[in-house]
Amino acid sequence: MAGNPRNGRPYRALCAWLRSQRLPCWLCGHNIDYNLDARHPLSFTLDHEQPLSRGGALLDKTNARAAHRRCNSSKGNRTTPPRQPKRPTLRW
Structure with a gap:
């Protein structure tokens, strides 16, 4: 009987590979x-650019992105990132 594929060695290796790159969040841009x-x-x-529920591959490196847990949760299974609120500028 197969277990959860996200607990397997290939998925953990993909997470470790992405973590080692120390990239900022691809959704909000912050470190x-x-x-x-x-x-x-x-x-x-680890966030999947193409959600798994919409045909994205679990172990595809080109589909894997670094994200904050909060940003990943707010994106859900949408294919486009949620719109971030615009920050006010200090320019007058």
């Missing part, structure tokens, strides 16, 4: 603190 506990909302999580 990720890779030392945070996995339950923290701003911790690293």
Whole structure:
């Protein structure tokens, strides 16, 4: 009987590969603190650009992106990232 594929060695290797690159969150653009506990909302999580529920590949490196847990959750299974609120500028 097969278990959860996200607990397997290939998936953990993909997460380790992506984590080693220390990339910023692809959804919001801010840096990720890779030392945070996995339950923290701003911790690293692997996001799939093409969601698995829409045909994305679980172990495809070209589909894997670094994201904050909060950003990944807010994206859900949409193919486009949610719109981020515009920040006010200090220019008058």
